[in-house]
Amino acid sequence: MSNQAAVAIAILYRQDKFLLQLRDNIPGIVYPGHWGLFGGHIELDETPDVAVKRELLEEISYSPPILSKVSCYTDAQVVRHVYHAPLTVELNQLVLSEGWDMSLLTLEEIRQGKAYSVKAAQVRPLGLPHQQILLDFIDKFSRNFT
Template identity: 70%
Template sequence: MTNQPVEVAIAILYRSGKFLMQLRDNIPGILYPGYWAFFGGHIEPGETPEDGVKREVFEEISYILPEVSKFRCYQDERVMRHVFHGPLTVELNQLVLTEGWDIGLLTPEQIRSGSCYSQKAEQFRPLGPIHQKILLDFIEIMGE
């Protein structure tokens, strides 16, 4: 019997040519501890991926997505990632970070380099490899 991959919905949120990411908590046992990653999470039973990404973004940063579009899916043996994108229409200080260590708007250069400085961590922290790949694909395809 094969295990079905866990389904998650994640959001590429952008503003002025930069991309919103969270610095995940540095807790052993979670995926990508202490890495920059997207907002999003598990899709609940009976929930569509679009509803899931809207719920997760609201739960994690108190932001109501004004619009969201499907980008593509990324699947590996463990996870099916439904990737959406949409604009960030508010300032960072209007977001309430309820999950994660830090929040930041990363430039394409920081994404390409694979790391970004966190004021809260007081150090450069890496991007999650799959998150970096997704963003680089998005930048190449969408021209952001």
């Protein structure tokens, strides 16, 4: 049996911006104080498809009309099942239930690997795996995000 954690995460986009969560800045969590994609651990006996939908409802009270699997990223610690969906509501219609902040980041902010948070009142870095996943996605679907 593998010691890898399994997570399901979602790339949510609106026009040419991407919704990211600023993770809480507390010791002991993965990438504290970093921007990352919404999602989380896959529960026992739960499929990645079910997990990503549950996590989006728990974290931002959002249920995408369409959710498609993009890819799977695996390293020594974690298997990340990556999905994508359009964000079909305004940011103020989302309810942030987990994390420090959320924001629609531009392509430039993603490429730079950092973005300003209103709630933190400072520029915070993107988690490196999340930045790479977004850059790969943008590259793959560049005709939609340029």
